[in-house]
Amino acid sequence: AGPPVWHKNYPVAQGNRQSPIDIIPHQTSHDPGLGPITLNYDQCTSINITNNGHSVVVEFEDPDDRSVILGGPLDNPYRLKQFHFHWGGKGCHGSEHTVSGNSYASELHLVHWNAVKYKTFGEAATAPDGLAVLGIFLELLFPLQGSVTDFKAFNPKCLLPSSLHYWTYLGSLTTPPLHESVIWIVLKEPIIVSEKQLGKFRMLLFTGEEEDERIRMENNFRPPQPLKGRKVRSSN
Ligand SMILES: NS(=O)(=O)c1ccc(B(O)O)cc1
Numbered sequence: 357a358g359p360p361v362w363h364k365n366y367p368v369a370q371g372n373r374q375s376p377i378d379i380i381p382h383q384t385s386h387d388p389g390l391g392p393i394t395l396n397y398d399q400c401t402s403i404n405i406t407n408n409g410h411s412v413v414v415e416f417e418d419p420d421d422r423s424v425i426l427g428g429p430l431d432n433p434y435r436l437k438q439f440h441f442h443w444g445g446k447g448c449h450g451s452e453h454t455v456s457g458n459s460y461a462s463e464l465h466l467v468h469w470n471a472v473k474y475k476t477f478g479e480a481a482t483a484p485d486g487l488a489v490l491g492i493f494l495e496l497l498f499p500l501q502g503s504v505t506d507f508k509a510f511n512p513k514c515l516l517p518s519s520l521h522y523w524t525y526l527g528s529l530t531t532p533p534l535h536e537s538v539i540w541i542v543l544k545e546p547i548i549v550s551e552k553q554l555g556k557f558r559m560l561l562f563t564g565e566e567e568d569e570r571i572r573m574e575n576n577f578r579p580p581q582p583l584k585g586r587k588v589r590s591s592n
């Protein structure tokens with residue numbers, strides 16, 4: 357079942373660096389020492405796109421540093437492993453992070469791991485500086501009834517907003533196992549998508565074809581978690 361019962365199997369759900377959070381811009385601390393982030397995705401080689409039962413995930417080959425994020429709060433380059441989305445139900449909001457209590461229609465997560473310090477993604481996923489997830493808000497435009505269109509795998513490079521200004525804080529995975537291993541980098545500027553594109557997500561199902569009742573995949577987002585004294589830093 358959903359977020360309210362996760363703590364029974366994953367006590368870390370009530371830990372001190374859980375994600376997502378509500379970001380309150382005027383309460384973030386501007387850190388002039390925070391440099392820009394750089395995304396080297398030019399040779400991004402996606403392998404597949406999967407409905408893993410709670411999101412749609414595009415996985416990448418990660419045998420070397422061909423697709424990395426570096427700079428900003430990161431001490432090493434972090435290797436792109438997969439990206440996936442969180443979204444809401446009919447028209448309602450579905451982002452995980454919120455900004456002054458406001459949520460967006462959806463949120464894209466580009467998941468990277470620290471291959472300098474750790475041998476595998478699995479090992480990095482349990483280390484406090486193991487993962488770096490880039491969060492990008494998707495804002496809905498023309499929330500009209502969309503028609504069915506085919507869904508092209510996103511190339512992350514073409515999905516980025518014009519500005520790479522960001523907020524950053526130490527957090528966790530937002531789905532079980534909820535490891536507190538993520539350096540979050542959330543871009544301030546959303547990208548704009550159409551209801552058509554977002555509507556495609558809702559065609560995805562939580563259920564497999566072997567199950568008889570078809571449960572629509574929606575509202576696969578965890579609500580904001582307590583800040584517990586953490587600082588959220590802002591790039592310029
Ligand atoms: N939603 S998230 O980006 O925090 C995330 C990323 C990876 C995994 B995982 O590899 O289990 C779970 C959640």
Ligand SMILES: [Zn+2]
Pocket residue numbers: 440441442465530
């Ligand atoms: Zn996610």
